[in-house]
Amino acid sequence: MQLEADRAPDEQRVALITGAGRGLGAAIARELAPDHRLLLGARTPAGLESILAELPGATGWPVELTDYAAVAAATGPIDRLDVLVHNAGIADLGTIAESSVRQWRETLEANLIAVAELTRLLLPALRAAGGHVVLVNSGAGLRANAGWASYAASKFGLRAFGDALRLEEPSLRVTSVHPGRIDTDMQRAIVAGEGRAYEPDQFLRPETVARAIRTAIDTPRDAHPTEIVLRPW
Template structure:
């Protein structure tokens, strides 16, 4: 019987790339906000299951948990709402922490019985911003520092699980294009990591033999 992997934010970009990497070896449950957004990736990957749910609607999440046994949980969904501390509003901070930390913590909590049953591996798509904060990235970096702390605590509390924090630099995705446009810069794809490269790092972490625990993976773009 093939292992099962649930990937959030899997309709496009990095999430879709991770789904493609894991599809040959895993049964996939692909999460996103709407069923329509998942149509293309589920059609591309026959046998995958669509799980449309707003991860910040905690009652809906709890009511629709799609598995009783889970081998891999990839937390990829998140937002990047950038701005200086002077420009940032209370709502921005709340939205960022809700999407990037609280929703992750609650989905993990709800899925803990399934993860324990599957000897599961939790993969947190963090960021270079989870290791260092830059000007204009305060609320986002703070949420990613918090996500790293969540992973550290989960690793200690659940010794039967593996927990890996992936810290990629900036990735060539639609979200990155929006960020660069907001910064007023010119978009040069070769300046960023390929989504497929980060997805391969996720697969490598998942496929690490059981005698090792890959706790953190840091990737930086080379510009090549």
Template structure:
């Protein structure tokens, strides 16, 4: 068992970022790296190779977040955690009429249930640090649009989870980040599925959203950044 979290008072705080191998997760890792010891999560160790090479002081944390026995085993060495960033998720889109039980179940599993369970398992470590939980939500967590029903339901649920966690764990800070659509590989896949030409200038950059996450984490302790909403400006 690896102990990720024992540190002296002079050591950097520890941050765990899920979905950190690319896109927004990797951008958040770059923003937090100067001031944090990083645990970078992804499904496989191979996926983490590039970002670990870029941030050599970081440690890989490869685990399938919907394999709850594996997640329980993976958190055993984490005794103290200052920041937990929930970035991993899925976006399986389609109309309600065309959707399936499997699609709804898989979306809710990845975007909500897995987040809940990882947070629950890490509560002792977060409490030990008076930690900060950051949940990467979506504009879809504030308003549903046609074709985004299952995804929006998972993100509305994620917002409710954040609200409940904030009330139940008053020593923790809990921030919901609601960005608009972000220029990532996943976004390219979504736009291709919509049958549209991809225009990066229509979307937020991953770096901009990552900077907002860092700003929330670095907010002085006399304030609690509960919700951050970001929308793209056409460039």
């Protein structure tokens, strides 16, 4: 097993970030870019054009995460991975009375099942590096509010997945990050659906959450940052 101590002094760490085309994912990419070789994920190449132009040293990794044959093909060439940041996800909100089987399936598929499968496929590469898995969860992974049932269920499940992975893979570090609402395009859509005016100052800045993730990744190996909870001030 190749651990951090086995890495050449000038060898860059490798990080894969899903949902990296904009918002929090792009902020995480900017935070890690100075000293990581980045693989930046999105559904399509077009979704990565802007961030790749900004970070020319990064490599695009466009794949639909719920297309498991495509994910298996895309992960095949990755033989060592120091950091895996699961940031991609969806928020299709509504009351239980208004929900559908399709909504529940798509939410659980995107926010939980795809995460589990991508992690499973990358375990050999993560083990080879003594890697770090970062799960971008939510405050909804700690408590469920009215109108958020399917989303919260997916995030509660994501937390359970992280807890199990941490115990099953003792050579890896696994951090669940539970931010409150973040100022992103997704948040704008959520607030519009709530029928409220959008006030950016009410929400966390993506850069703030990205910095917290960076701090977890940089924590010395004698400590295991298992959970980070952030709330807007």
